[in-house]
Amino acid sequence: xxxxxxxxxxxxxxxxxxxxxxxxxxxxxxxxxxxxxxxxxxxxxxxxxxxxxxxxxxxxxxxxxxxxxxxxxxxxxxxxxxxxxxxxxxxxxxxxxxxxxxxxxxxxxxxxxxxxxxxxxxxxxxxxxxxxxxxxxxxxxxxxxxxxxxxxxxxxxxxxxxxxxxxxxxxxxxxxxxxxxxxxxxxxxxxxxxxxxxxxxxxxxxxxxxxxxxxxxxxxxxxxxxxxxxxxxxxxxxxxxxxxxxxxxxxxxxxxxxxxxxxxxxxxxxxxxxxxxxxxxxxxxxxxxxxx
Amino acid sequence: xxxxxxxxxxxxxxxxxxxxxxxxxxxxxxxxxxxxxxxxxxxxxxxxxxxxxxxxxxxxxxxxxxxxxxxxxxxxxxxxxxxxxxxxxxxxxxxxxxxxxxxxxxxxxxxxxxxxxxxxxxxxxxxxxxxxxxxxxxxxxxxxxxxxxxxxxxxxxxxxxxxxxxxxxxxxxxxxxxxxxxxxxxxxxxxxxxxxxxxxxxxxxxxxxxxxxxxxxxxxxxxxxxxxxxxxxxxxxxxxxxxxxxxxxxxxxxxxxxxxxxxxxxxxxxxxxxxxxxxxxxxxxxxxxxxxxxxxxxxxxxxxxxxxxxxxxxxxxxxxxxxxxxxxxxxxxxxxxxxxxxxxxxxxxxxxxxx
Amino acid sequence: xxxxxxxxxxxxxxxxxxxxxxxxxxxxxxxxxxxxxxxxxxxxxxxxxxxxxxxxxxxxxxxxxxxxxxxxxxxxxxxxxxxxxxxxxxxxxxxxxxxxxxxxxxxxxxxxxxxxxxxxxxxxxxxxxxxxxxxxxxxxxxxxxxxxxxxxxxxxxxxxxxxxxxxxxxxxxxxxxxxxxxxxxxxxxxxxxxxxxxxxxxxxxxxxxxxxxxxxxxxxxxxxxxxxxxxxxxxxxxxxxxxxxxxxxxxxxxxxxxxxxxxxxxxxxxxxxxxxxxxxxxxxxxxxxxx
Numbered sequence: 001x002x003x004x005x006x007x008x009x010x011x012x013x014x015x016x017x018x019x020x021x022x023x024x025x026x027x028x029x030x031x032x033x034x035x036x037x038x039x040x041x042x043x044x045x046x047x048x049x050x051x052x053x054x055x056x057x058x059x060x061x062x063x064x065x066x067x068x069x070x071x072x073x074x075x076x077x078x079x080x081x082x083x084x085x086x087x088x089x090x091x092x093x094x095x096x097x098x099x100x101x102x103x104x105x106x107x108x109x110x111x112x113x114x115x116x117x118x119x120x121x122x123x124x125x126x127x128x129x130x131x132x133x134x135x136x137x138x139x140x141x142x143x144x145x146x147x148x149x150x151x152x153x154x155x156x157x158x159x160x161x162x163x164x165x166x167x168x169x170x171x172x173x174x175x176x177x178x179x180x181x182x183x184x185x186x187x188x189x190x191x192x193x194x195x196x197x198x199x200x201x202x203x204x205x206x207x208x209x210x211x212x213x214x215x216x217x218x219x220x221x222x223x224x225x226x227x228x229x230x231x232x233x234x235x236x237x238x239x240x241x242x243x244x245x246x247x248x249x250x251x252x253x254x255x256x257x258x259x260x261x262x263x264x265x266x267x268x269x270x271x272x273x274x275x276x277x278x279x280x281x282x283x284x285x286x287x288x289x290x291x292x
Numbered sequence: 293x294x295x296x297x298x299x300x301x302x303x304x305x306x307x308x309x310x311x312x313x314x315x316x317x318x319x320x321x322x323x324x325x326x327x328x329x330x331x332x333x334x335x336x337x338x339x340x341x342x343x344x345x346x347x348x349x350x351x352x353x354x355x356x357x358x359x360x361x362x363x364x365x366x367x368x369x370x371x372x373x374x375x376x377x378x379x380x381x382x383x384x385x386x387x388x389x390x391x392x393x394x395x396x397x398x399x400x401x402x403x404x405x406x407x408x409x410x411x412x413x414x415x416x417x418x419x420x421x422x423x424x425x426x427x428x429x430x431x432x433x434x435x436x437x438x439x440x441x442x443x444x445x446x447x448x449x450x451x452x453x454x455x456x457x458x459x460x461x462x463x464x465x466x467x468x469x470x471x472x473x474x475x476x477x478x479x480x481x482x483x484x485x486x487x488x489x490x491x492x493x494x495x496x497x498x499x500x501x502x503x504x505x506x507x508x509x510x511x512x513x514x515x516x517x518x519x520x521x522x523x524x525x526x527x528x529x530x531x532x533x534x535x536x537x538x539x540x541x542x543x544x545x546x547x548x549x550x551x552x553x554x555x556x557x558x559x560x561x562x563x564x565x566x567x568x569x570x571x572x573x574x575x576x577x578x579x580x581x582x583x584x585x586x587x588x589x590x591x592x593x594x595x596x597x598x599x600x601x602x603x604x605x606x607x608x609x610x611x612x613x614x615x616x617x618x619x620x621x622x623x624x625x626x627x628x629x630x631x632x633x634x635x636x637x638x639x640x641x642x643x644x645x646x647x
Numbered sequence: 648x649x650x651x652x653x654x655x656x657x658x659x660x661x662x663x664x665x666x667x668x669x670x671x672x673x674x675x676x677x678x679x680x681x682x683x684x685x686x687x688x689x690x691x692x693x694x695x696x697x698x699x700x701x702x703x704x705x706x707x708x709x710x711x712x713x714x715x716x717x718x719x720x721x722x723x724x725x726x727x728x729x730x731x732x733x734x735x736x737x738x739x740x741x742x743x744x745x746x747x748x749x750x751x752x753x754x755x756x757x758x759x760x761x762x763x764x765x766x767x768x769x770x771x772x773x774x775x776x777x778x779x780x781x782x783x784x785x786x787x788x789x790x791x792x793x794x795x796x797x798x799x800x801x802x803x804x805x806x807x808x809x810x811x812x813x814x815x816x817x818x819x820x821x822x823x824x825x826x827x828x829x830x831x832x833x834x835x836x837x838x839x840x841x842x843x844x845x846x847x848x849x850x851x852x853x854x855x856x857x858x859x860x861x862x863x864x865x866x867x868x869x870x871x872x873x874x875x876x877x878x879x880x881x882x883x884x885x886x887x888x889x890x891x892x893x894x895x896x897x898x899x900x901x902x903x904x905x906x907x908x909x910x911x912x913x914x915x916x917x918x919x920x921x922x923x924x925x926x927x928x929x930x931x932x933x934x935x936x937x938x
Contacts, residue, residue: 006843007745010741010744010745011745011748013737013738013741014738014741014742014745014752014756017734017738017741017756017814018752018755018756020811020814021755021756021758021759021811021814021815022755024767024770024771024774024811025762025770027770027774027781028770028773031773039779040778040779043778043779043780043781044773044774044776044779044780044781102665103665103666103669104666106662106663106665106666107662107663107665107666107667109659109662110658110659110660110662110663111659111663113652113653113659114652114653114656114658114659115652116655116656116659116660119659122663122667125667125670125675126666126667126670128674128675129670129674130921130925131918131921131922131925132674132678132914132918132921133872133894133921135872135875135894135897135898136681136872136894136897136914136917136918136921137674137677137678137681137914138898138901138902139677139681139901139902139907139910139911140676140677140678140680140681140684141673141677143677143680144672144673144676144677144680145673148672159669159672159673160673162669163669163670163672163673163674164674165666165670168666192653192656193653193656193658194658196653197662218760218761221763222761222762222763222764222765222766224763224764224765224875224876224879225875225876225879225898229902240763240765240766240876243763243765243766243769243880244765244879244880246769247769247772247879247880250772251883258773258779261769261773262770262773265766265769265770268763268766269761269762269763269766272761272762272763273758273761273762275761276757276758276760276761277754277757277758280753280754280757283757283760284757284819284823287816287819287820288819288820288823
């Protein structure tokens with residue numbers, strides 16, 4: 001309070017922190033507004049160019065591929081446009097978040113508010129899912145999805161991902177914190193279990209649902225490995241899959257269209273980041289509550 | 293000399309709120325000063341400005357021979373006892389006491405000596421190796437005080453330290469704090485919203501309202517000669533009876549032909565007249581007494597408090613409270629109140645100041 | 648358990664069914680298969696498999712490549728956890744203390760959570776590219792930087808990107824933790840101690856212990872699993888497989904190497920590690936360092 005120098009130093013440090021985080025993003029965005037040739041010649045850009053529309057409309061529509069234009073060479077593969085990938089990412093994010101919330105709220109309700117045979121057993125099974133992240137059970141999961149004929153489908157994309165207990169635990173914690181008096185009052189008002197859940201518990205959980213939704217949407221949107229493995233149909237590609245394609249291009253030694261690669265990165269990160277920023281209070285609440 | 297001087301101290305918050313509007317007061321070395329007032333009067337803000345936990349917008353604070361308003365709290369040679377004790381939860385009592393001294397590079401022997409002495413003074417010797425959460429409220433409060441004592445500062449600052457204790461413990465601790473301060477002879481500023489606490493503990497009381505000082509004086513002065521309407525009604529429980537009366541011919545006119553002679557000349561035609569409930573005695577109608585005036589009083593409600601009795605009633609249209617010893621008989625039928633005109637306080641209706 | 652419960656009803660079964668169904672099909676079954684596969688060795692022509700007891704496990708645990716991968720994982724995780732937490736703590740302490748602009752700083756520091764690791768990795772690919780990337784030139788200035796051929800440099804980039812992404816999350820938790828320390832305790836410390844560095848290490852940091860411990864587990868889990876895309880995009884385990892975390896090795900051996908048995912055994916080992924981490928976390932939450 002009394003030391004101006006210290007205060008200025010604090011602000012400088014915070015600003016440096018912000019720069020550390022934002023610099024790559026800025027460079028990516030700035031570069032995306034140039035043409036691929038410009039970047040190939042001059043390296044990544046720090047200042048804005050004039051090809052914003054060219055890059056983004058081309059990318060979104062699928063007119064321009066992820067490879068550098070090579071004079072009508074048949075190497076030029078026009079893949080599906082980023083617009084379609086955007087749509088699929090949205091479907092994945094929403095489906096994942098909504099699916100997760102529905103099954104966890106209901107499962108947590110059953111666990112907390114009922115004593116039923118096998119109840120404890122089921123709880124432990126659900127707990128078990130915290131132990132194995134997807135990456136570790138990925139091959140058998142693939143086999144099963146293939147056997148069920150769910151490859152290249154939204155169902156197959158989303159369902160295996162929601163098989164973990166994180167949100168269930170969160171709602172369980174939350175339900176436990178709700179005062180018993182509420183249930184007692186509801187029973188006096190002749191509310192059965194379904195009524196209580198729908199009329200009282202769900203509205204009460206509104207902020208929690210919002211918080212979990214935001215976090216889960218981001219998690220779903222950012223899924224990497226699973227979509228890569230089980231999607232071969234271009235029309236189902238998500239934006240993250242598009243990212244993988246750029247990497248594949250690089251692996252093959254081909255030169256990608258840098259501006260569009262950067263643009264793809266920007267599009268892939270923009271919606272989740274926007275959501276986290278606009279709903280930051282719920283986002284932070286969701287994170288911090290899960291600590292308990 | 294650890295004299296504490298506040299000169300024209302102003303505190304304005306960024307949102308425009310003026311918590312202190314030019315406060316001037318001097319607290320003498322070794323004096324126990326109590327800052328008292330309702331919530332929001334600025335007493336805590338002033339204390340925190342003395343401590344260095346709030347910045348001073350304008351004005352000067354001197355402690356001893358130094359100007360301290362731009363110094364870091366740790367450099368001001370003050371010690372503070374917080375309302376919620378603010379003990380370090382992860383440290384033992386011993387460490388809590390020693391922490392301030394360790395940081396100031398006192399020798400191990402000196403630290404041990406001071407810690408032991410404070411523990412002895414406050415009866416904490418058994419608890420030295422316990423953690424705060426293992427202590428009761430009263431014990432924690434004593435550790436908070438011990439932390440202040442070991443520092444041997446130029447001034448103690450107390451921020452409503454007894455508010456979180458139950459009534460019985462509070463009265464006990466009040467005495468202990470006052471005794472301790474007298475024994476150590478350290479200048480002390482004590483903040484409270486409880487006027488009873490202020491009256492019993494203070495050498496001098498500073499009555500604050502809306503960021504300004506209403507009066508500085510001994511408990512006796514503040515009780516017997518309140519400088520304003522605010523002080524008159526804030527100090528004393530039950531609070532002083534205040535009535536709007538008109539003045540004519542050296543008499544205070546209560547309406548309905550009731551009047552009482554005034555011992556002082558008054559230029560205003562309308563004043564606020566105050567008499568303390570305990571200075572009124574309730575008698576049967578027709579009773580008179582030497583040197584006392586009488587006014588008819590109709591009884592509305594009686595509250596028995598054990599040793600005391602409160603009688604709520606009216607003089608004319610004015611609501612008046614009488615406080616009397618419960619041994620005294622309650623008059624049945626018509627009654628009057630008797631009082632000494634010297635017990636009348638007059639205040640200007642506009643400014644609230646004492647006339 | 649809640650005191651008030653609903654009596655006999657078919658509702659809990661219906662409500663818990665969806666999650667159980669999905670878990671059974673997409674978790675238990677594959678997990679069981681993983682475990683089962685780990686005990687078999689696939690015939691090189693894919694015609695059958697032989698039961699080999701714990702051979703796959705022994706092979707995995709004694710192989711040099713597994714050892715290297717484990718070593719890399721330990722180093723990588725430690726550095727990622729340490730640096731992302733340290734930087735975040737530093738920033739959180741400053742953010743807690745500034746009076747003006749705290750809300751703005753907060754927003755501008757938490758968003759990186761939402762960036763997918765793969766996206767971060769891709770940007771790093773270009774930014775560290777030999778021909779295009781300014782950072783390549785920057786680091787080359789200090790030493791002979793080339794993450795394609797030098798394991799140290801590759802590890803360096805991976806750690807940098809992983810830390811970059813994780814700082815936001817740690818920042819959110821640390822800031823919340825700092826703000827949950829009672830203001831009066833900080834003020835008492837201000838009176839007792841002039842140096843704010845000292846105040847931090849003797850008062851604030853100890854009181855942050857629960858948060859720090861929690862974040863340690865979160866960060867280790869992140870480094871173990873969620874950094875998979877970063878590795879896949881940036882180095883793919885190169886040079887020479889020296890930048891593979893254990894989970895990446897599971898993927899490579901299983902999918903690309905078609906060693907289902909060995910890969911499954913590695914999965915099970917990983918599962919045991921996660922189990923231990925999770926148990927520590929839950930145990931700890933029960934006996935929370937409570938002041």
